[in-house]
Amino acid sequence: MGDFIQIENLCHAFKTPEGGEFLALDHINLTINKGEFVAIIGTNGSGKSTLARHLNALLLPTSGKCMIKGLDTIDINNLWQIRQTVGMVFQNPDNQIVAAVVEEDVAFGPENLGIEPSEICRRVETVLASVGMTEYRYHAPHLLSGGQKQRVGIAGALAMHPECLVLDEPTAMLDPVGRKEVLATVCQLNKQDQMTIVYITHFMEEAAAADWVVVVDQGKVVLTGTPDEVFSKTEQLKAMGLDVPLASDLAYRLKERGLDLPDGIVHDDELAVALCR
Amino acid sequence: MSIVLDHISYTYMPETPYERTAIKDITLEINQGEFIAIIGHTGSGKSTLVQHLNGLLKPTAGSITVDGVNINKKSAKAKAACRKVGMVFQYAEHQLFEETVYDDIAFGPRNQGVDEEFVQRRVQQAMEFVGLDVEGFSKRSPFTLSGGQMRRVAIAGVIALNPEYLILDEPSAGLDPKGRDEIFQQIMELFKATGIAVVLVSHNMEDVARMATRLIVMNHGEICLDGTPSVIFKNNRDQLKAAGVDVPNVTALMSKLKDKGLCVQDDVLTVEQATEAILAAVRRQC
Numbered sequence: 001m002g003d004f005i006q007i008e009n010l011c012h013a014f015k016t017p018e019g020g021e022f023l024a025l026d027h028i029n030l031t032i033n034k035g036e037f038v039a040i041i042g043t044n045g046s047g048k049s050t051l052a053r054h055l056n057a058l059l060l061p062t063s064g065k066c067m068i069k070g071l072d073t074i075d076i077n078n079l080w081q082i083r084q085t086v087g088m089v090f091q092n093p094d095n096q097i098v099a100a101v102v103e104e105d106v107a108f109g110p111e112n113l114g115i116e117p118s119e120i121c122r123r124v125e126t127v128l129a130s131v132g133m134t135e136y137r138y139h140a141p142h143l144l145s146g147g148q149k150q151r152v153g154i155a156g157a158l159a160m161h162p163e164c165l166v167l168d169e170p171t172a173m174l175d176p177v178g179r180k181e182v183l184a185t186v187c188q189l190n191k192q193d194q195m196t197i198v199y200i201t202h203f204m205e206e207a208a209a210a211d212w213v214v215v216v217d218q219g220k221v222v223l224t225g226t227p228d229e230v231f232s233k234t235e236q237l238k239a240m241g242l243d244v245p246l247a248s249d250l251a252y253r254l255k256e257r258g259l260d261l262p263d264g265i266v267h268d269d270e271l272a273v274a275l276c277r
Numbered sequence: 278m279s280i281v282l283d284h285i286s287y288t289y290m291p292e293t294p295y296e297r298t299a300i301k302d303i304t305l306e307i308n309q310g311e312f313i314a315i316i317g318h319t320g321s322g323k324s325t326l327v328q329h330l331n332g333l334l335k336p337t338a339g340s341i342t343v344d345g346v347n348i349n350k351k352s353a354k355a356k357a358a359c360r361k362v363g364m365v366f367q368y369a370e371h372q373l374f375e376e377t378v379y380d381d382i383a384f385g386p387r388n389q390g391v392d393e394e395f396v397q398r399r400v401q402q403a404m405e406f407v408g409l410d411v412e413g414f415s416k417r418s419p420f421t422l423s424g425g426q427m428r429r430v431a432i433a434g435v436i437a438l439n440p441e442y443l444i445l446d447e448p449s450a451g452l453d454p455k456g457r458d459e460i461f462q463q464i465m466e467l468f469k470a471t472g473i474a475v476v477l478v479s480h481n482m483e484d485v486a487r488m489a490t491r492l493i494v495m496n497h498g499e500i501c502l503d504g505t506p507s508v509i510f511k512n513n514r515d516q517l518k519a520a521g522v523d524v525p526n527v528t529a530l531m532s533k534l535k536d537k538g539l540c541v542q543d544d545v546l547t548v549e550q551a552t553e554a555i556l557a558a559v560r561r562q563c
Contacts, residue, residue, distance in 0.1 A: 016421065043453040044425025091424060091451060092368060140295050147319025147480075172451040173367065175318045175480045176523040202453050205526070241455030246526050246548070253552045259559060268530050275555065276537040 004034040004164065004196055005055060009064035012050055024050045026219035027064065034163070035194040037187070039207035039227075042216035043241045048200045049091065051216065052168050055198060056086040069163075084113070087162030091169045093153035094142075102144075102152055103128065103137040109160040120159075127155040130185050132178075147174040154182065158189070164196035165189065171203065183209060204231065204245045208266045215242070228264035247271040278344055280307040280330055280362070280442060280474070285339030287325055299325040300498040302339070307442065312468055312475045314485040314506070317495030318521030323478045324367060326495070327444050330476065331362035343442070360389075363440025367447050367478075369431030370424060378404075378422075378430050379415040385438040403433035406467070408459050425452045432460065436467075443467075446478045457481075461488065482525040486510060486546035496520035511544045527551050534558075 012025040024047045032038050042048045053059040054066045057073040068085055071078040090096055099105035103124050110120045128134045131151040136144065141152050150173050157165060167186065171179040183206050189195040199210060207213050213230040215223035217240050223230055231237070231244045234252040238244075244252070251265040251274070261274050282305040288298045300322040307313060307330070315323050328334045329341055332348045332355070341348055346358040366372060375381035382403055386396045404411050407429040414422075419430050432448060445464070449457040465488055468475050479485050485492060486506045494502035494509065494517065501520055502509050509517070510524045517524060524532075531543040531551055541558040545551045 014421070016417075044451075044456055045423035049424070094368070094371075139297075140290075143289055143295065143297065145320040145324065169451055173319075173447065173480075175316075175521060176482065177521045178319050179480075202451070202457075204454075241453055243454035246530060249548055250527075250530070250551055250555070253548065254555060257552065257556055259556065268533055271530070272534050272537045272539075275534060275559065276539050 003031055003067075004036075004069060005030070005032040005198075006067040007031070007054070007065070008067075010051075010054065010061050010066055011063045012047075012054070012059060013062045024219055025054075028219075028221055030214065030221060030224075032196065032198065034196055035190070036212060037190045037197040037199065037210045038212045038214060039210035040198065040200045040214045040216060041202070041204070041207050041242060046216045047219040048216050049168055050219075052088070052166050052198065052200055055164075055166050056088050057082050058088070084160065085162060086164045086166055087157040087160055089150075089154050089157045089165065089167045089170050091172060093149035093173075096153045096156065097141045097149065100140055101137075102133065102139050102141050105141050105152055106155045106159050109156055113160065123159045123161070124155075127158040130158065130188070131155045132181050147178045150174060151178065151182065154185070162195070164198065166198045166200075168200045169202065170199075171201065171206065179203070179206070204243050204248075208245045215240070227266045231266050232263050278309045278441070280344075281342045282306075282329065283340050283342075285329060285336035285341060287329070287334060288337045289325075291337065298498060303498075303500060305493070305500065307474050307476060309441065309474050310472045312477070312488055312490045313493060314477045314479055314489035314491070315493045315495060316479060316482070316485060316520075316522050321495040321521070322498040323495055324446055325498075327364070327446055327476060327478055330442065330444055331364050332359045333364070360438070361441040362444060363435040363438050363442065364444045365432050365435050365446065365448050367450070369435075369448065370419075370427035372431045372434065373419040373427060376418060377416050378409070378419050381419050381430055382433045382437050385434055389438070399437045399439070400433075403437040406436050406463050407433045408463070409433065425456045428452060429456075429460070440473065442474045442476070444476045444478075447480065448477070449479070449481065449484065457484075464488075482510075482523060483527065483547070486525045486528075494520050494522065507544070507546060510546060 007028055007030040010025055010028040013021045013023050016022050040048050057079055060074055066073045068082045071082055098108050106124045107120050110123055128137055131154050133151050171182050186197055190197045201207055208227040213227050231248040234244050245266050247265050247268050251261050255261050265271050282303055285303050287300050290296055317323050335349050343358040346354050348355045348358050373381055382400045383396050386399045401411050409429050489506050492506045492509050493500055502513055525546055527548055531541055531545055534541050535543045539558055542554045545554050
């Protein structure tokens, strides 16, 4: 099934305090198929988060269209179906904590969907294990560390069994180990359950794990491609204030110094193979 | 001139079912002129520890002095001592509350009772420090800015207080790579120019390796390692792993290259060093 998410000429204008308009999204065209893992990168203020909020109708287009499974987000009658289809994990987990105990917080979503209690228990158990928070199930979420809260937030979104998960910098507050765990969880959801993933990040190594990378700059999509296509454009990305994965960066520097290396190095292993021929 | 923590412990919600000891028996001296990085897995007690440094949390046991003044006793002296310690929180943008960016940054200095002209100078300096255009941003509402811009406003609000000890709890989380580099460059310049103490809580091992003069590793509420980054990242890899943290990515990559048979030095900490080390190794092989 193609065209799971279809965005056509999407514009979003914010009003500025001076009474003018600021075009946060400027004629975005983007198609995401079911089961794809798409990473969105871009500088702060480039429009990434605004774009993400269109995917489950938290924001509505000023002009253009945003269709989720053929449902137009602008039609209020589609709202609940869209929100059940697309789960959202925000930048800041504090904004999405609702209960006083971790497991109740995770159960909040499925409870609201009217799911059987026994099934809710099963889901809570599974999702807490998948984010590595089982031992904290009886803790108070507001007293957890920033990274732990983030993992509870992800568990809460997963417990609703959405078809698509939109994650807005989910690992910004995590330690390196937690970051790897979350990324592994997301990859597993994508590969095993064919969950469509839209993953916003500032960590280029994480973006490199996606099927596609979309680069957003000043409200426009400026670059799309596979990670090795996108990250071979080191100079263009750096000029935008972005970065490339470590292996790409090293390969670029080594090539500049006259070393003969192939294009499209993104992962550590690829660099190792190229250097140790 | 230093902050001294003497055997401090802190327990959240004591004598309730949720009781949890976040830090245990920590003794630590933070001196002016030091750039200290604190690392550890999420929940290891880093944030709890730094919130003691300006009296936001009072230790369950032990005491804290700033320049010799016990800050946990109620007194005018203790209050003045706490003011020397500037704190940029995790999610610093939550600190914002004023109607304009200018007023938000000016809030701290105004509270110190200095005249408006002086406030203006401080605000401008602070905005320049974090790379916010004074003309363009002064009159804007902080709540219409992007996450990264809000972070900068919040950091500027603390810089405007001219702290002698600057505590930063993951200041770069959520910032784009360029923003991260800019903020740290400014912090390094401030550190070098003034010799204040900087305490940085971070998950970014690259940043830590590049900037810190001293590295503290926390695990289960205790300090498990304390030394220079180069020594710790070279000699204590097993303890780092046990503490749930990692060596910088570049160090890990170099180890991988070595495992695959390229004879490189694997104790490098920056991309620049790595480039040189790889070139040297490749040339040796040819």
